[in-house]
Amino acid sequence: MQSTATPTHCPYCALQCGMNLTPTPDGTVEVSERTDFPVNRGALCGKGRTSAAVLARDVRLTSPLVRDGGGTLVPASWDEALDRIAAGLGRTRAEHGPDAVGVFGGGGLTNEKAYTLGKFARVVLGTSQIDYNGRFCMSSSAAAGIKAFGLDRGLPFPLEDIPKSGCVILVGSNLAETMPPSLRFFTELKENGGTLIVIDPRRTKTAEHADLHLAPRPGTDLALALGLLHLVIAEGRVDEEYVRERTAGWEDARAAAMAHWPEYVERITGVSVPQLRQTVRMFCEPESAMVLTARGPEQQSKGTDTVGAWINLCLATGRAGRPLSGYGCLTGQGNGQGGREHGQKADQLPGYRKLDDPAARAHVAGVWGVDPDSLPGPGRSAYELLDALGTDIRSLLLMASNPVVSAPRAAHIEERIRSLDFLAVCDVVLSETAALADVVLPVTQWAEETGTTTSLEGRVLLRRRAITPPEGIRSDLEVLHELAARLGVEKGFPTDPEEVFEELRRASAGGAADYSGITYRRLVEENGVFWPCPATGDAVDEGADARPGGPTGETAGDGPDTQPGSQAGETQGEHPGTPRLFLDRFATPDGRARFVPVVHRAIAEEPDDEYPVLLTTGRVVAQYQSGAQTRRVAELNAAAPGPFVELHPRLAARLGAAEGDPVAVVSRRGRAVAPARITNAIRPDTVFMPFHWPGEGRANTLTNPALDPTSRMPEFKACAVRLEAVER
Ligand code: SF4
Incomplete structure (x- = not known):
């Protein structure tokens, strides 16, 4: 066990605050300030400060779970769980075709995982149906x-x-x-x-x-x-x-x-x-x-x-x-930036390349060693993918996401998830979505694995492994390696994050998000590197064989002894990275920025006589996203124990509600109940609910999945509701 502090970054939001992790006798870590990272200079919010609590055995998953004949999730061996997933996904693919298998990722996955998940979907499963929860963010x-x-x-x-x-x-x-x-x-x-x-x-x-x-x-x-x-x-x-x-x-x-x-x-x-x-x-x-x-x-x-x-x-x-x-x-999520660059998005290949661009397909297929024509085309966006579960999409592999809480029109999405033929979830805790799965795999957390993220600044950062994961836990990369092998692709899915990153560099080379000049060594020495950072000289070995079956298909351990940068080519005159974009020209063909003529239009669901109030949703300081991790941290729960309905005193008076009274918020999609929080800090025509909780107070039961025609972003921020007093 290492006894010295490992410098790394927070597991939560896109600020990616620097922190030091020191192993503790109970197998977790102590989080302490790290002053050399210029963004936070040692400061951490409560979520980052308490992040080690989710490493404790009593809150996390410690064994694979499979659903038994009686419908209960019970512990199982890794082989049994992986075999079941391969069989479930394989059966759907054989009976209904590759696009009947869906893959759903997350903006919390490292670049290496997001890259590998996209490759797994397209090369192993052959499905176009992959998207991720970052679609709901940026x-x-x-x-x-x-x-x-x-x-x-x-x-x-x-x-x-x-x-x-x-x-x-x-x-x-x-x-x-x-x-x-x-x-x-x-x-x-x-x-x-x-x-x-x-x-x-x-x-x-x-x-x-x-x-x-x-x-x-x-x-x-x-x-x-x-x-x-x-x-x-x-x-x-x-x-x-x-x-x-x-x-x-x-x-x-x-x-x-x-x-x-x-x-x-x-x-x-x-x-x-x-x-x-x-x-x-x-x-x-x-x-x-x-x-x-x-x-x-x-x-x-x-x-x-x-x-x-x-x-x-x-x-x-x-x-x-x-x-x-x-x-x-x-940007919001921890790897919300990198997560949207390297291929887990429905229309995208690594390096921010477009899946419908023949040159992009040829480049990435070359790195992957597959025929460009074998790569599927663009798939559905996140909400559309979730909405198709149980109909067009019969089986789903889900990583690092909890759509039962975080998706719009969540009761409908929960019902869609329940209607699947087969659901496999990889997560660190038994989230509300994992609880519905046929197989749940317990995976490593940030302190137990190495990998890169890209912060809201576009700064690529190295998170470093500080401790060995408990027995029974594997990394997402190991899961994808094992599943690929079971589904007939023996090579091309390394488990060593640095090996994956070396391949990602080649795949991104020449793309908009060019990481080819970035190495683990540089990330350590320079405290992060801003993309684009193209390779110069021989920093990227274009001849290296990353094909399934090529030498990068060999697996390697991700132990604490791994030396970041040990595989990196060191080159004179490295590109310095790009902290500031567009100072000389924009990234358009003629270098000019484009004005886009836009005009006002109403939201998809304006208030009316039946639903006369606007609902907007958001976050509170002590919880993170769907709350799957932070709701398991005692200190954070004490600070933010549950949902609430924030409303103006005038609205409260009309309803006859006092502070703390249960209030029902009803939209065309469902009903949520939470205590009133009365404040002048909100408009009288609007109520606010935070969305971190499941159950009766789930804000996303109410939200409107009306989609932006370009980004396919749902309308989380405004929908029509009515308020009802609740007798208790
Ligand atoms: S959750 Fe808090 S500590 Fe972590 S990166 Fe965000 S602001 Fe920093």
């Missing part, structure tokens, strides 16, 4: 970024640029709760004389730090951004030279914005004309300014257009691709 921003800039990297600049900017507009981000250590970048912004504008229907903990808080009606951020652009034009604040030199498509976007005059926008959003004018002044007057979006504007059925409208504002004012300025997305 996909609208990704789609808008690609349209405008030709590239999606959440933040095109490091967080350290924020304090030096003149003004930041935060749209729909409550980072004071979701990633608290990041708040310091914004307090430093203010200390340096910059200003912070927060746009959120609720006066959140983040909004309390703002110089100006705008509280638009949920689902109207698109109109708000258009109204601001209208004022920019009307007040003569367009950077004409920048628009001429660095963009295309301005006239159409300009015309669209001119149709959104301030009084009209005030009527739609509830944000007053003076506040709109003040926002434009604060944003335009400094030399530099940024817009950062998060789930608020993105999780809408018009999320891509909404983000596009904010990007248009940045382009018209000459902010994008200039120092200390621009548009960025605050």
